[in-house]
Amino acid sequence: MxxxxxxxxxxxxxxxxxxxxxxxxxxxxxxxxxxxxxxxxxxxxxxxxxxxxxxxxxxxxxxxxxxxxxxxxxxxxxxxxxxxxxxxxxxxxxxxxxxxxxxxxxxxxxxxxxxxxxxxxxxxxxxxxxxxxxxxxxxxxxxxxxxxEPYDPGFDFGEFAGQVVHPQFWPQDLDYSGKNVVVIGSGATAVTIVPSMSDKAAKVTMLQRTPTWMFSRPAKDALANFLRKILPEKTAYKITRWKNITLQDFGFKRARNKPKKMAEALHKRIRKSLGEDWDMAAFTPPYNPWDQRLCLVPDDDLFEAMKSGKAEIVTGHIKAFEKGGVRLTDDSFLPADIVVTATGLxxxxxxxxxxxxxxxxxxxxxxxxxxxxxxxxxxxxxxxxxxxxxxxxxxxxxxxxxxxxxxxxxxxxxxxxVEPVLTPQAEAAxxxxxxxxxxxxxxxxxxxxxxxxxxxxxxxxxxxxxxxxxxxxxxPIDDGLLAFRQHGANARSADEQLEAAE
The missing domain is CATH 3.50.50.60 (FAD/NAD(P)-binding domain)
Known part of the structure; x- marks a missing residue:
């Protein structure tokens, strides 16, 4: 240098x-x-x-x-x-x-x-x-x-004889064909992995300690694809972007202002996918929608895997990892050849x-x-x-x-x-x-x-x-808080610059 x-x-x-x-x-x-x-x-x-x-x-x-x-x-x-x-x-x-x-x-x-x-x-x-x-x-x-390193929840895998995988370090050669897979977690990663592995695995079980609010939507945006056919690419994109930003903002604020209504709407959409007789307990968290980020289910992929019997959601707490799977505190047993710890970042x-x-x-x-x-x-x-x-x-x-x-x-x-200046007096207030x-x-x-x-x-x-x-x-860029100065002999201190701006 x-x-x-x-x-x-x-x-x-x-x-x-x-x-x-x-x-x-x-x-x-x-x-x-x-x-x-x-x-x-x-x-x-x-x-x-x-x-x-x-x-x-x-x-x-x-x-x-x-x-x-x-x-x-x-x-x-x-x-x-x-x-x-x-x-x-x-x-x-x-x-x-x-x-x-x-x-x-x-x-x-x-x-x-x-x-x-x-x-x-x-x-x-x-x-x-x-x-x-x-x-x-x-x-x-x-x-x-x-x-x-990902978040480590401190699992003791004890006698478990199978393979343990974390999504952040997925092995390239993992073969799960015909195997029983338990995915621990209920966030976006688990919701993605479960239906994706269900096509080859014998069965994939999503083991959740706490349910997550989920919403389903098509993977294709029909309006976006229509607009792209009739409008210039950038114009169609701009309209679709505005539409999606507006809908997201509306949905988030509605969830915060009327959580019960939002919960009912989310459950209604899941029932439409799974059927009226499906137990909603696995999809009913103890918190309101958008107190945590909602999980997206594109094209109902998770729900379709559940209806086919290739995937299921189990809510429970882990008691122990045994040789052939996972024992829960209610003494139920989940067979597993592979455990995926989608437990967060x-x-x-x-x-x-x-x-x-x-x-x-x-x-x-x-x-x-x-x-x-x-x-x-x-x-x-x-x-x-x-x-x-x-x-x-x-x-x-x-x-x-x-x-x-x-x-x-x-x-x-x-x-x-360029420095955002916060004086001790201003910070105290x-x-x-x-x-x-x-x-x-x-x-x-x-x-x-x-x-x-x-x-x-x-x-x-x-x-x-x-x-x-x-x-x-x-x-304005110059808002009285963002100080601009030249370093060296002619530079004033950040405090002096703030006083001058005031």
Missing amino acids: TDTATDFDVMIVGAGISGIGMAAHMKEKAPGHSFAIVERRDNLGGTWDLFRYPGIRSDSDMHTLGFDFEPWKHEKSIADGPSILEYLDRIVDDRDIRRHIRFGHKVISADWRESDARWHVTLETGEGERKHLTANWLYLGSGYYDYD KLAVAGKIALSRDGVPIDLAQHFYYKGCMFSNVPNLAVVFGYLNASWTLRADINSDYICRVLTESRRRGVDV IEEDDIFDFSSGYIQRSKSIMPKNAVAYPWRLNQEYVADRKRMQDD
Whole structure:
């Protein structure tokens, strides 16, 4: 490293949806800024390259999980993993982004040095070599969960003689033909795996401790496919995207305002799929709809597998793992040759990168979110943490657009440091809020490591995309909280800049 040259204006961490989205936005909206994407894996796609379990698919429609700038052209709006990777590959190649990606580069640490207004980043290659690069900005598109280890519920598999598999590390050569499979869990992963494995397995049992609210919808969006036949691709996509965002927003707010009505509607839809005589106990959680994320059942695939007898849902608690299966506390026994532990993810903040400022560690749990994009009193750092009640990419798009405008404004002013300033006095007056109003286990387990959240915008991570989009687009960049300065002798402190703005 030299003291005169910065390697990149922006270092993007992660070549998944968030990172590729930022690169594409920069190509269009901040073309004068240099960037690189560093990706720890050997392929792009993030989640969609990592997970290889049967049936891997989106649980959001691709007209909102897709980017605002790139229409989704496939017939199915609930897409499988390979189709999503194909979509991302096309974007990377069409926009000449691939040459900016450095695969096999894992970010270990990043130290912000005020003396030269750069992040000094330490990376490790696949060969174990350490590298050092610098960037004026760090944009974290590293996702929200731990890539190295999933959540471990602490099962003792005791005498179980079969194979135990976690969806995050699915073996390529797993043969489950004619075998009894028990999938532990009731979230989106389990709901995907069960019907997908039922075609070859003798039987697949979804063992749930607690039911999950489910809703069914066609994998194909009839209106989207119709509009694509009669309208230009981008126009059809824009209309479908607006429709799906509006319906999602309406559905979420209805669930929160009238949970009983929403529960009745969900049960009615399941009864239509399974038949009136089916016991709804397995589909009746002890919490209201959208207190946790709803599980999507595309084309009734799970319900069809259940009706065929190839799949079932059992609600119960595990007593012990025995040689040939799983014993429950009510003494019932589930035969199993394979146990799939779809027990959830372990959340991670900032890709587990050791962040510091002039050598002093940065604990993001002690900083407030700023517009769901940056952090209080941390310069030149942006992040994407998608919506829990909508598609991840919706936040990725608005955050990328916003940071591109911040970059452009910084260059116009001739400055190189941008920091959301929160004085101790102002912070003392903030009323804190629960960062996630969701009861999901993986959310509750991670609260201690998550950044702070305020009741009032902008010091919060919102869960309202429509409101966020309007604010991010319409509110002035210079809002009196975001301090712009030039590092070095002429730079004023963040506190002085805030006082001047006031």
